[in-house]
Amino acid sequence: VFVVDKIFISDVQFPETTSLKSLCQYPNSRVIIPMAHTTLSPYRAWSLAISLGFLTVVVTGILRFFSFNANDPYFCESTLNSGFWLGSNNWQPCGCMLASYSPEDISTCIPSSRRILLVGDSMIRENYNAWGRLLDSNFTVSTEKHADHSMEHGNLRVEFIWDPYLNSTGALAALTNQITARDRPAITLVGTGLWYLRYESTNNPFIKWKNTMDNFVKNLTTDIALKSDLFLFQPTGLPNYEKLDENRKATFNRTIINEMNTYLGKSTKIHTLNVAQSFNHMMQTLTGHALDGFHPSEKVSATQINLMLNMRCNELVPKVPPFNKTCCSRYPSPNYVQMILLLFSIFVLPTIVVLTFQRGSAYSNTTNLPTGKGKDTFRALTVFLVVIAFCYLADRTQVFGKQNKYWNLFDFVILVSISAIAGFFTLKKSEKYQPFLNRDQTDEWKGSLKIYHSLTISSGWMQLLILIYHYLGASKISPIYAFIRMLVASYLFISGYGHATYFYKKSDYSFRRVASVLVRINLLPLFLAYFMGNDYLFYYFSPLVSFWFLIIWAVMWIGHSYNNNLYFLVSKILFGACATYLSTVTPGILESIFKVFRLIFRTQWDLKEWRFRILLDIWVPWTGIFVAIAYIRLSEREFLSRDAFDKVRKYSIIASILGILSFLIFEFSCKDKFVYNSWNPYISFIPILSFILLRNSSQSLRRVHSKFFGFIGRCSLETYTLQFHIWLAADTKGLLMLYPTTLRWLNFVVVTALFIGLSHAVAEVTGTLTDWIVGPRTKANMTLDIADLGLRPRKYH
Structure with missing residues (x-):
């Protein structure tokens, strides 16, 4: 609401104390505002603040999406490489949502007769046991630890190949001898490292491990890796040294483990293979390890396989609301009607509103743009549709x-x-x-x-x-x-x-x-x-x-x-x-x-x-x-x-x-x-x-x-x-x-302020649109309405 010191109707100047209501007798008159004497009212200031805040959020979100997230628009790399615990039971990747998969859910994304292939040491074996607990409530851990294992649940088969040094021909054959698409695994996880530290500690374990990995990755070309729908390396696990016994504490050298993981990341990146670095992040809590101090706890193992299922299945499950599986997944594309409405709401309507906002300008006097009550209705429709479009942008895209x-x-x-x-x-x-x-x-x-x-x-x-x-x-x-x-x-x-x-x-x-x-x-x-x-x-x-x-x-x-x-x-x-x-x-x-x-x-x-x-x-x-x-x-x-x-x-x-x-x-x-x-x-x-x-x-x-x-x-x-x-x-x-998920309270404050502001805006314009749809509340429409002007008279001394 602008504050006006003088009001002009046509060529007649009225006193400063003239009531706007009395001006209704001049139906064809135009109000001219001396802009040098206008000030913002609290309501207009609030509206302007919300508008600027809304525009800032949208623009920064789009810029972030097309700059920082340009190489990872669906948060796949974020899911693999980062995350943190919400409380003690919920793993949260940065920027997206994980869903909890049940055996019934798995059957919808992994075709029948497909398999889960796990190759490596005892860390991978714990992953196999987690699969067993997920698929079968009566699953019992085998007492034969250093051996191959397999299980079947319905049409799904889970195979574990014991190869702690990744040097057996059987493991490589299982990974490469997949002739048809039906033979290839739906998920493959490979990992080693701690056995080199434990049993090769006197013979330069890093060099031996490095040579093995070089040979393994060389034979495991990108084309072969793609024969698995999802192929991941598990990094060498960081133990909880407070829980380790003395023998393991002496051999599990933290520096060498870090060197292994650094080299694995560089090597696999060259060959476009993926390392699940987030698996190690999951273990960096007081409850992340089992009692022995180096194997993952049951909770961590279950979270690891759930993360793999999200990466493998989120894109394949039916794309219907609620869209609560956003990691490594694309939203459905808008249909042509939604696309037209989005473009109309974001570009066309706001442009027309900006033009009609120029009261008293020569341009607004020479166009056929809406005025008076029509202008209010048009603005209300614009605000309403822009907020609807923002809902779509916020909750149906990865912006x-x-x-x-x-x-x-x-x-x-x-x-x-x-x-x-x-x-x-x-x-x-x-x-x-x-x-x-x-x-x-x-x-x-x-x-x-x-x-x-x-x-x-x-x-x-x-x-x-x-x-x-x-x-x-x-x-x-x-x-x-x-x-x-x-x-x-x-x-x-x-x-x-x-x-x-x-x-x-x-x-x-x-x-x-x-x-x-x-x-x-x-x-x-x-x-x-x-x-x-x-x-x-x-x-x-x-x-x-x-x-x-x-x-x-x-x-x-x-x-x-x-x-x-x-x-x-x-x-x-x-x-x-x-x-x-x-x-x-x-x-x-x-x-x-x-x-x-x-x-x-x-x-x-x-x-x-x-x-x-x-x-x-x-x-x-x-x-x-x-x-x-x-x-x-x-x-x-x-x-x-x-x-x-x-x-x-x-x-x-x-x-x-x-x-x-x-x-x-x-x-x-x-x-x-x-x-x-x-x-x-x-x-x-x-x-x-x-x-x-x-x-x-x-x-x-x-x-x-x-x-x-x-x-x-x-x-x-x-x-x-x-x-x-x-x-x-x-x-x-x-x-x-709106911001990185680690800034939780900043997100809460900014999102809440924007949410309340937009809610107030929609509350106001919905009343206007309701009157427009069902008719005005009064029988006689005023020719000149204060709501149309947005003005109130005020004396200046």
Whole structure:
């Protein structure tokens, strides 16, 4: 918003105190701004900062991709040569995500009758044992250590050739005598080194090892290596010297091991062969070695074979969402419609917006570019599509890195504490009397998922907790999962409360009302579903609240002229609740509805998941409806006046505290989240009502609200949806990384700021696009609107 010291309409100069509203009588007039006296308002400064930050991130990401990652666009070399442990169990390559392969997954990428070939010393033998544990839960390690071994699982065969010096003719023959493609191994791993140090320590072990490797690599030409789909050398392992016995400690010379690995890297690079240097990085932890100090632990061996499977299989598995296998894998190419939309969103629309931004310039006066309300709509469409395009760029290309999620209690406590502190230091007290569930509370508590223009259905602090929950992958922690489930139930409770209140008080059941709410809720997820290749139900919250809105609209609309009759109203609400439950649990009803959608729209929706989502919170929206009706009727009879409420305040506080404590005790007593899910539909309303009573138990609490939580609350529908692709990644399975994955907290700060800024931008423009699609909210359109000008008058002294 620019600050203007003088306003000119045509050739008439008006005083500085002229109201912009009074200018509406001049429909054909043009505002001329003296640019020398303009300043940026806080809102415009915020928008400019977000725009510059967004542009910087995109440009640096693209430059990084085409410069630093030009030789490794799919992170194959990064997977081979680098990585670190997230916690103690999750290996994280730099820039991409590993998936955990099961025997069933392996069968989809390794054809039948193909084999895994392992050649080398006892380090490679541990790799063979890890294959056995993966493929067969009853696998037992053979007591015959210095011998060849093999196993079969289904059509997959795993072979281990014992050759600790890599000098036997049998090993080389197994690698080279592969006549047909069917004979070649799917994965080959070769390794040696420690046996030279252990048993040739007095005869210059490095020279002997070097000569052997030179001869081996010479015979193993690149063409032969390509006869294996994936051919890797394992580097000589670095022992844990604190665990070694004295004999091994004396012979396993660290300097010689480093020389071996350096030479192996140079030699194989000349012959375009690959060394899995990350195998050694995996062992550089306190738990990376077995008790003997030089063999890898079972965890490390399992991680090594999983890394090889990711390198061999990620490119071959079906390319369908979620794309959580990003190491050594290409994303599907965009279809021609997506390509046109990407080019249009990134280049054409922003160019037109830049041109139309030049207010008062000679150029903008001589073109037919959009003006006024059309300009606002055009800009809104541009912002909306650019953010959609960024979602595609972030989560359907390798321009930005991805990282697996990592649960850490310390991180959870830190993030929750920061959010709580920010909320506390932005508390604001209202001076006037505040009623039950006032608007400031709805921005703070109900305000996160904005459903329509005046009422919202979530909360800032609730949304922050859900975002942190998703970011850290805390769903496996049963008490946290139960608490988050209760927060989701709160959204639906407030949805029922808000919609029932609106329909009861306004009696507005018009098509425009229904269309406005549904468009506002679904515009973003529908565009994302098409653009990102997901189905609509994947963004489950928007479909869920849309479903409940339609149910509430239908129940309140049927016989709405009799809604003042309490008995009639309660009866039809009870009937609606029972009908909804029965139609959900009765086999065949939802199946028929989904079949119709499949035939008409060719959808592939997951019926089991949809039924689960509805039944999980089946009664909570109805509780919200009953609370809304009860509150309105009691307020009409002044039963909730200040004096009347004071009489029961003490009892309501006691009941609220008991309700919240009982819920906390119960959720911590549930052994897992599946037990809690069975109880959630019947108990989730208890902490919700308890919180409402406690939050409204006194005027002091009603008058206080948090500006920070309200700030988050005003764009929560957008944060809930956009988090799938531009805060999280891989369709919520991972995290988006703008910078190297080792800079974890820097990534978090920058990505979070960008994510919140873009969510706010989309929240603003979605309202504009909704009005454009379903029509303006007012019957008479103003000829000259302050929103079109973006100006406000101000005196200069």
